Amino acid sequence: MNNQEKLMNQYYSTHYSRIMPKTIEEWQWVIERIELNFGKFFDAIPRDSLILDIACGVGYLEYYLLKKGFTKIHAIDLSEEQIKIAKNKLQEFRCDFSNKVKFYAIDAFEYLKTNLLPPPPSGIIKNSYTVIAMIDLLDHLEKDKVIEILDLSKHALQDKGFICIRVSNACTPMFPSFFYSDFTHKTPFTLSSIQQCFSLTGFKVINMNYEKIPKRRNKIGSIGQLNRFIRLIGLKLLGSFLGMPSAAFSRDLIAIGKK
Numbered sequence: 001m002n003n004q005e006k007l008m009n010q011y012y013s014t015h016y017s018r019i020m021p022k023t024i025e026e027w028q029w030v031i032e033r034i035e036l037n038f039g040k041f042f043d044a045i046p047r048d049s050l051i052l053d054i055a056c057g058v059g060y061l062e063y064y065l066l067k068k069g070f071t072k073i074h075a076i077d078l079s080e081e082q083i084k085i086a087k088n089k090l091q092e093f094r095c096d097f098s099n100k101v102k103f104y105a106i107d108a109f110e111y112l113k114t115n116l117l118p119p120p121p122s123g124i125i126k127n128s129y130t131v132i133a134m135i136d137l138l139d140h141l142e143k144d145k146v147i148e149i150l151d152l153s154k155h156a157l158q159d160k161g162f163i164c165i166r167v168s169n170a171c172t173p174m175f176p177s178f179f180y181s182d183f184t185h186k187t188p189f190t191l192s193s194i195q196q197c198f199s200l201t202g203f204k205v206i207n208m209n210y211e212k213i214p215k216r217r218n219k220i221g222s223i224g225q226l227n228r229f230i231r232l233i234g235l236k237l238l239g240s241f242l243g244m245p246s247a248a249f250s251r252d253l254i255a256i257g258k259k
């Protein structure tokens with residue numbers, strides 16, 4: 001196991017455990033974030049669709065999809081500790097995932113390449129997935145690996161299947177502070193570079209935008225409200241000065257592509 005694999009395998013204990021939501025309210029905010037940006041898309045596809053979540057992390061998307069009524073979910077992550085946390089969280093929130101979510105602790109490239117070979121050990125055949133999701137994954141890959149995993153994903157999708165991604169927004173002035181706070185980050189994105197990657201790998205862009213962020217539900221005092229208001233006004237003024245829409249200050253970008 002090389003150093004990069006060690007970092008990703010211990011991603012939770014070395015980094016994410018410090019910023020992971022600690023309360024049910026914080027967890028629900030993360031789920032609302034998914035709904036706000038991908039809800040209409042998931043509402044429009046059949047509930048028996050086979051979905052692959054690459055780099056499932058601590059199980060946000062699995063929780064979301066189960067609550068939406070999806071029953072065929074494959075979740076993979078290089079980190080066994082992240083998968084353990086994901087299972088524990090689903091149990092903690094009384095979200096039944098038995099016979100609905102299959103977790104695999106495996107490298108995404110190995111998984112996709114293996115499943116393209118006949119007959120695949122996991123019982124999955126080529127062109128089997130309706131949706132492949134990559135939430136906060138591509139940022140952790142070198143550019144050549146980004147193209148490779150998109151290309152592999154295309155082969156694993158059904159005809160007219162979809163890919164959903166969320167990536168770091170390199171255009172926001174606050175980019176350095178959050179991108180480089182995670183040592184495993186490698187490649188940031190812009191809307192143009194997402195388009196470029198999709199075009200190169202044969203995906204048609206269905207939706208691409210700055211990520212929308214739901215309002216925090218936590219109660220804050222008058223000073224906190226004032227600080228939030230000042231920050232909002234400041235961002236609008238800065239955006240006006242830079243000739244950027246206020247939405248461009250979003251931390252992440254989202255995109256949905258079609259095979």
